Amino acid sequence: MSSSPVKQTAITSYPKFIGRALWLATEGSFAFYAWMTVLTAVFLVGANAWANQVAGGMITTNMTDHVSWGLYIANFTFCVGLAAGGVMMVIPAYLYDDEEMHKVVIIGEAVAIAAIVMCTLSVVVDLGRPDRFWHLIPGIGKFNWPMSMLTWDVIVLNGYLLINLHVVGYLLYMRYLGRKPNVWWYLPFVFLSIFWAISIHTVTAFLYCGLGGRPFWNSALLAPRFLASAFVSGPAFIILVMRVLRVTTGYAAPTGPARTLIQIIRVAMTINLLMLVSEIFTVLYTGSAHAAPLNYLFFGDHGKNGLVPWIWTAIGMNLVGTALFFTPAALERSHVRILACLLVIVGIWIEKGMGLIVPGFIPSTLHEIVEYSPSLLEWKVVAGIWGLGLIILTLSLKLIVNVFTDRMHTDEPAT
Amino acid sequence: MTSTDPCNSQQAESKANRSLPIVENFTRRAAVKGGFATLGAAAFVAAISPLRQAAKSTTAVEFMQRHYTELSPEQKANVISRLEAETKEKYGADVTIADDRPIPGTKFVYAINLSVCNGNGKCVEACHKENNHDRSTNQSYIRVIEMPKGTMDMEKGSTTYSGIVPKDDKFYLPVQCQQCDEPPCVDVCPVKATWKEEDGIVVVDYNWCIGCRYCEAACPYHARRFNWKQPEVPAEEINPDQSYLSNRVRPVGVVEKCTYCLHRTRRGKLPACLEACPTGARVFGNILDKNSNIRWILENKRVYILKEELGTKPAFFYYFD
Amino acid sequence: MPRIASLFFAVLLCLFASVALAALWQSGMRANTPTSSAAEAQVSQASVHSNEAHPVIIRKPSGPPRIELAGTDPQGRTASVACSTCHSIRQANLENKTAATLDEFHQGMAFNHGNITCYACHNPNESDALRLADGSSVAYENVMTLCSQCHSKQAESFAHGAHGGMNGHWDLSRGPQMKNNCIDCHDPHVPKYPKMIVGFKPKDRFNEPSTAEHQQEGTAAHDKH
Incomplete structure (x- = not known):
């Protein structure tokens, strides 16, 4: 069939493209198989933990009526940031016509796809009744739009996933066919994705900051802070991914994009820390009602200090990471660069997760202090989500490399 | 692989x-x-x-059940008889589940006299029993905060007080659902599983809630509870007098809340927490009735509402003698 | 491209503005609905109120107290006597203010009710009844009339359901309401509401266990008198 001289239509060639993509994406070295096996194992452990949670009720988590969101929503918030961070490659590539960035922008989009899948899963595992998920589907369920910010989030997250799947899929497919992509088929979507990336994180911030009963979240700075930290963690993650690609596949991305991303990290991290300081100052200096959660978070309250080690670890990591990013000489060494990226990624994961979601609930709205630390089951589930996210990311990166190194192309002669 | x-x-x-x-x-x-x-x-x-084990406890009919407001009378009757049979099967108790609708011309309002309340916790217990709460956790929709006199700042209060009450230089602040006129919990629900009815009661369709707990995060009064596990109530302790939107035994994984005992109040009776109050601190009534107790209190007493600055407009007042 | 960029961010801004507008519009809608339903309700309310078929029943004391005699007769029967059995033949001490000076049947009685004399409330001329401030007699069953002379604020609140416990129905068209009287809760000689013990506490997961968990029902102190 493939040798048919007749020009193929998309209907026959696209499934073939998918098939080839899957076949080649599962080809690799021993190290690749080992990596994928580990990820699969982690994912299965997570899936099993989640199944047990559904069967036994959410009593198996350490969440309570006081701290009713925990590690899952924390991870969700971070993953939204990761997805939004990918846009920091799209903006230079398309708005400022950075040629080199253009070549690697698709990596950012792949990261976004994997991150959005992780977001969706993080929310699904947080549901008490996942069997009633269909109630959320507009049309057959009952969708409380536009009042509920969660419905906005459902829309923007799924929209962002579709946009990125379309852009990535279309560009790879065209490259595979050896054709020049039609600008009208992807450029509008690229611009839409820029808007959309900002909106996913803004809407996610609105999810929290719209709650008047939670003074810790009820701050106008929350959305900008979310964006600033997203533009640190996203690019840092992408730098790491490009590094891994260079080592494992020899797919050497140009150095320009990494430099741009480092610049973005420097600026975004500075803004993020500045906003953090400004928020801490406002709250602690006035000593208003908003001070209680911050006090608990940073110093502990009434002898309870479960989050204190978390937040100081995060702040330490962010500060050291930022210092490294501002030391160009050290940053030239690749292991320092990797360390700096890891530091800010983990630092922001804590700051936006355990350091942002959990203290929103402590003290509770009646000012009771009930602490929270995730149960083993919750850690397993989150690990499983990351396992699946990294499987998706690995497969899509392999596909991208295969296509871009012309290892995968259509058998059909170019017309 | x-x-x-x-x-x-x-x-x-x-x-x-x-x-x-x-x-x-x-x-x-x-x-x-x-x-x-x-x-x-x-x-x-x-x-x-x-x-698979979890799926066994959910029937296809239950899975396909529509939202409460979309059920026809026959469908409602079917749902209710199914729920009654389930309670019999799972808990061994014969119960009657009614579908109590708002009485036209009523808007329920609650008031508590903080000069009188002595924090004895009888209301907490009455709520626990009336509403078929999980026995092992002593779950209840009411929490009582012991507050030092001279402040309304709940940060200075404590819910874990015990022993002899009232203590000198303390007053007691019972908090339950305030049945807000601008309920943030209703706004945030992504699937409209919770809504405000004409008599002011904010209800939950336990068979529609997906358990995301956004409402629990949104409520400024800690009024909502999540069923972290299947509630356990011995058959002889189950209150058989139930209502679909109120005190029927809740399924696991959904959110619930105080309904001003609508299975009582919509039949003209007083809520269980009020009847249990030995100090007479609690007052309940229809604010649309000009001669009601509640109207007299609002017109003649100094009233206070919790967290007024949040704009939730509670239908719940605190007053002093 | 920079031109497109600015255009793009303008679009972005518009979109967020529309979100905000949608939210505002929604809250406006919500604000309107209750008002309209309240207006309708006002109309139908009259009819609800007119058919108040059921009464508010205020519990009354059973009557004048009887004094249980300490011993039993040869058949083992106990007996009780009315206050007037002794007091009709004794001179009333109108000045007495404390239980300490009382003997016989009044031993061990506590008294802590302001600075008033026994005969401020008890009737010196009619021992099985009470006495109002104007000297007129009032039956024990109607003790609330007596209390209300001084505690008019409480009496007013009581009349409007804002003082004292109750049971039954809020809606008198559907059933009666039962209310306590003053001395159900307040010992007339020591009227301060008694202390109680907290008996029931919710046990939150991960909250420290409450120390009161195993203590007995709290009304003991209350029910004694």
Whole structure:
């Protein structure tokens, strides 16, 4: 069939493209198989933990009526940031016509796809009744739009996933066919994705900051802070991914994009820390009602200090990471660069997760202090989500490399 | 090996029939890949096998049930008889589940006299029993805060007080659902599983709630509770006098809340927490009735509402003598 | 491209503005609905109120107290006597203010009710009844009339359901309401509401266990008198 001289239509060639993509994406070295096996194992452990949670009720988590969101929503918030961070490659590539960035922008989009899948899963595992998920589907369920910010989030997250799947899929497919992509088929979507990336994180911030009963979240700075930290963690993650690609596949991305991303990290991290300081100052200096959660978070309250080690670890990591990013000489060494990226990624994961979601609930709205630390089951589930996210990311990166190194192309002669 | 997607193996097999260049040992690799994919899929099925147990307790009818407001009278009757049978089966108790609707011309309002309340917790217990709460956790919709005199700042209060009450220089602040006129919990619900009815009561359709707990995060009064597990109530302790939107035994994984005992109040009776109050601190009534107790209090006493600055407009007042 | 960029961010801004507008519009809608339903309700309310078929029943004391005699007769029967059995033949001490000076049947009685004399409330001329401030007699059953002379604020609140416990129905068209009287809760000689013990506490997961968990029902102190 493939040798048919007749020009193929998309209907026959696209499934073939998918098939080839899957076949080649599962080809690799021993190290690749080992990596994928580990990820699969982690994912299965997570899936099993989640199944047990559904069967036994959410009593198996350490969440309570006081701290009713925990590690899952924390991870969700971070993953939204990761997805939004990918846009920091799209903006230079398309708005400022950075040629080199253009070549690697698709990596950012792949990261976004994997991150959005992780977001969706993080929310699904947080549901008490996942069997009633269909109630959320507009049309057959009952969708409380536009009042509920969660419905906005459902829309923007799924929209962002579709946009990125379309852009990535279309560009790879065209490259595979050896054709020049039609600008009208992807450029509008690229611009839409820029808007959309900002909106996913803004809407996610609105999810929290719209709650008047939670003074810790009820701050106008929350959305900008979310964006600033997203533009640190996203690019840092992408730098790491490009590094891994260079080592494992020899797919050497140009150095320009990494430099741009480092610049973005420097600026975004500075803004993020500045906003953090400004928020801490406002709250602690006035000593208003908003001070209680911050006090608990940073110093502990009434002898309870479960989050204190978390937040100081995060702040330490962010500060050291930022210092490294501002030391160009050290940053030239690749292991320092990797360390700096890891530091800010983990630092922001804590700051936006355990350091942002959990203290929103402590003290509770009646000012009771009930602490929270995730149960083993919750850690397993989150690990499983990351396992699946990294499987998706690995497969899509392999596909991208295969296509871009012309290892995968259509058998059909170019017309 | 990696992908658990069954179509991967199919793809690989269908590909094996064609002769494509590039890959050596194609058939063998395809077989290995297919084998690992099958293994992965099997492992996945094994991993999520506890779900089968969970699925057993959910029938197809229950899964397909529409939202409360969309049920026809016959459908409602079916749902209710199904729920009654389920309670009999799971808890061994014969219960009657009614579908109490708002009385036209009523808007329920609650008031508590903080000069009189002595924090004895009888209301907490009455709520626990009346509403078929989980016995092992002593769950209740009411929390009482012991507050030092001279402040309304709940940060200075404590809910874990015990022993002899009232203590000198303390006053007691019972908090339950305030049945807000601008309820943030209703706004945030993504599936409209919670709404405000004409008599002012904010209710939850326990069979529609997806358990995301956004309402729990949104409520400024800690009024909502999540069923972290299936509630356990001995058959002889189950209150058989139930209502669909109120005190029927709740399923696991959904959010619930105070309904001003609508299974009582919509039949003209006083709420259980009020009847249990030995100090007479609690007052309940219809604010649209000009001669009601509640109207007299609002017109003649100094009233205070909790967290007024949030704009939630509670239908719940605190007053002092 | 920079031109497109600015255009793009303008679009972005518009979109967020529309979100905000949608939210505002929604809250406006919500604000309107209750008002309209309230207006309708006002109309139908009259009819609800007119058919108040059921009464508010205020519990009354059973009557004048009787004094249980300490001994039993040869048949083992106990007996009780009315206050007037002794007091009709004794001179009333109108000045007495404390139980300490009382003997016989009044031993061990506590008294802590302001600075008033026994005969401020008890009737010196009619021992099985009470006495109002104007000297007129009032039956024990109507003790609330007596209390209300001084505690008019409480009496007013009581009349409007804002003082004292109750049971039954809020809606008198559907059933009666039962209310306590003053001395159900307040010992007339020591009227301060008694202390109680907290008996029931919710046990939150991960909250420290409450120390009161195993203590007995809290009304003991209350029910004694």
